[in-house]
Amino acid sequence: MSSPFSFYKSTVGKKIVMAVTGFIGVGYVMGHVCGNLLVFAGPGPLNNYAHLLKVSKAFLWGARSVLIAAVVLHVVAAYQLWRTSAESRPTEYVRWSPVNSTWASRTMRWTGPLLLIFIAFHLFHLTGGQIHPGGAFSEHDVYHNVVTGFRVWWVSVAYIAAMLALSLHMYHGVWSMFQSVGLNHPRYNGFIRHAATVVTIVVVVGFISIPVAVLLRLIS
Amino acid sequence: MNLTLFVWRQEDANAQGRMEKYEAQAITPDMSFLEMLDVVNLGLIAQGRAPIAFEHDCREGICGSCSMMINGVAHGPRPATATCQLHMRHFKDGDTLHIEPWRSKAFPVIKDLVVDRGSFDRIIQAGGYVSVNTGNAPDANAIPVPKVDSELAMDAAACIGCGACVAACPNGSAALFTSAKISHLGLLPQGGPEREIRVLRMVEAMDEEGFGNCTMHRECEAVCPKQISTNFIARMNREFLRASLKHAKT
Ligand code: HEM
Numbered sequence: 001m002s003s004p005f006s007f008y009k010s011t012v013g014k015k016i017v018m019a020v021t022g023f024i025g026v027g028y029v030m031g032h033v034c035g036n037l038l039v040f041a042g043p044g045p046l047n048n049y050a051h052l053l054k055v056s057k058a059f060l061w062g063a064r065s066v067l068i069a070a071v072v073l074h075v076v077a078a079y080q081l082w083r084t085s086a087e088s089r090p091t092e093y094v095r096w097s098p099v100n101s102t103w104a105s106r107t108m109r110w111t112g113p114l115l116l117i118f119i120a121f122h123l124f125h126l127t128g129g130q131i132h133p134g135g136a137f138s139e140h141d142v143y144h145n146v147v148t149g150f151r152v153w154w155v156s157v158a159y160i161a162a163m164l165a166l167s168l169h170m171y172h173g174v175w176s177m178f179q180s181v182g183l184n185h186p187r188y189n190g191f192i193r194h195a196a197t198v199v200t201i202v203v204v205v206g207f208i209s210i211p212v213a214v215l216l217r218l219i220s
Numbered sequence: 221m222n223l224t225l226f227v228w229r230q231e232d233a234n235a236q237g238r239m240e241k242y243e244a245q246a247i248t249p250d251m252s253f254l255e256m257l258d259v260v261n262l263g264l265i266a267q268g269r270a271p272i273a274f275e276h277d278c279r280e281g282i283c284g285s286c287s288m289m290i291n292g293v294a295h296g297p298r299p300a301t302a303t304c305q306l307h308m309r310h311f312k313d314g315d316t317l318h319i320e321p322w323r324s325k326a327f328p329v330i331k332d333l334v335v336d337r338g339s340f341d342r343i344i345q346a347g348g349y350v351s352v353n354t355g356n357a358p359d360a361n362a363i364p365v366p367k368v369d370s371e372l373a374m375d376a377a378a379c380i381g382c383g384a385c386v387a388a389c390p391n392g393s394a395a396l397f398t399s400a401k402i403s404h405l406g407l408l409p410q411g412g413p414e415r416e417i418r419v420l421r422m423v424e425a426m427d428e429e430g431f432g433n434c435t436m437h438r439e440c441e442a443v444c445p446k447q448i449s450t451n452f453i454a455r456m457n458r459e460f461l462r463a464s465l466k467h468a469k470t
């Protein structure tokens with residue numbers, strides 16, 4: 001095996017790291033949206049589920065470690081690759097017209113950092129409770145925190161905006177990560193593109209439904 | 221037809237360049253884009269001014285030297301068409317055209333629209349070859365090659381190394397070129413013995429030249445005069461992963 005150092009040193013290796021860590025992120029948001037939708041089943045199911053996640057300290061911190069490592073690697077590799085690409089064109093074109101690229105692909109470098117800011121805010125808002133306008137934060141009543149949290153209109157707007165950024169990031173990223181690791185075959189390419197779109201829509205609509213439902217007083 | 225041109229003029233590699241305006245007059249629709257520039261240059265020479273320097277050789281779409289950005293698109297608006305094969309009938313009388321050289325740190329401008337694509341040659345030198353012992357020519361059909369593989373290798377081999385992929389890429393990535401060369405040789409049995417070392421060395425050489433990183437915008441595939449598919453980039457990534465896991469030492 002060539003050394004992990006020379007692997008990571010190459011742009012292709014870094015992109016593979018981004019794909020794998022991005023995959024962990026996608027897996028996480030898919031699980032997270034399923035859990036969160038229990039809010040529609042009422043306070044009992046959501047709070048029990050939240051409690052279940054914290055029963056085992058080893059599980060909780062094991063999962064958190066993987067996620068933190070994935071985010072750090074993803075962001076560091078993204079930053080390094082972005083620098084390499086930016087430096088590769090010292091003189092910009094006077095005119096450049098896109099042909100094939102999408103809005104999603106061209107905004108990856110903006111939606112990514114937006115997600116980083118959102119993740120920080122989200123942890124302070126609903127995990128730690130340090131920033132929780134709209135009512136007291138309760139360690140054990142997740143349902144209460146969600147409902148009082150999203151009653152504050154600008155908090156809901158921020159969450160919805162962040163999820164729109166996530167939708168752009170995932171629309172391009174979930175497809176692109178397959179290309180980065182070379183999972184590409186004429187028989188499956190069409191399926192992968194469609195599956196990436198469907199996963200993105202399901203996850204994002206799922207997340208957005210919660211602040212919308214709170215604002216419309218469908219859950220209270 | 222009469223057209224207005226804005227062309228990048230730069231005396232030499234170190235000079236400060238700028239866009240300059242020219243009028244292209246009495247252009248016929250059946251001229252190629254390069255013939256249109258020839259006409260403009262004849263006019264400039266007649267006035268005692270320096271002609272616009274641009275690179276060209278075959279003028280039949282196979283050598284890959286006629287590099288230029290036309291209205292922000294590498295090789296201009298027609299898909300699967302090199303600049304020399306682009307005809308003026310695809311433009312309208314009165315059009316304004318912006319003409320610029322390829323922009324990449326690895327393709328420094330030598331003069332006007334001419335860039336140095338030596339970085340591509342160095343990527344090829346790093347691994348774009350097969351090593352064979354000399355001797356009698358082997359029987360042509362002695363090594364069976366699956367039809368799908370030979371077709372795919374041929375698709376990759378169509379790359380003429382023009383550099384449009386780099387020029388069009390928002391990241392300035394040379395992934396399409398490098399992956400086409402890696403695939404063209406790696407797909408065939410003759411390229412088999414060097415399969416791992418080739419991808420490792422060519423990717424390393426590509427990075428050393430300072431090209432950017434592919435994020436799958438797929439702009440390259442849209443402008444490639446030979447319609448090389450970005451599927452080859454995914455293949456390169458797969459080959460790189462495989463070689464990194466398998467190869468003992470680089
Ligand atoms: C923490 C903040 C984040 C930042 C700063 C960030 C940044 C980036 C950047 C710059 C890219 C590369 C752009 C490109 O390939 O065009 C990227 C790709 C990607 N991101 Fe993120 N991202 C973040 C969070 C996430 C999250 C939460 C997910 C999961 C849903 C995710 C999934 C992906 C995937 C799957 C890719 C594609 C990787 C590939 O093309 O191989 N990212 N990210």
Ligand code: FES
Nearest residue numbers: 279283284286304
């Ligand atoms: S001049 Fe040879 S490809 Fe255009």
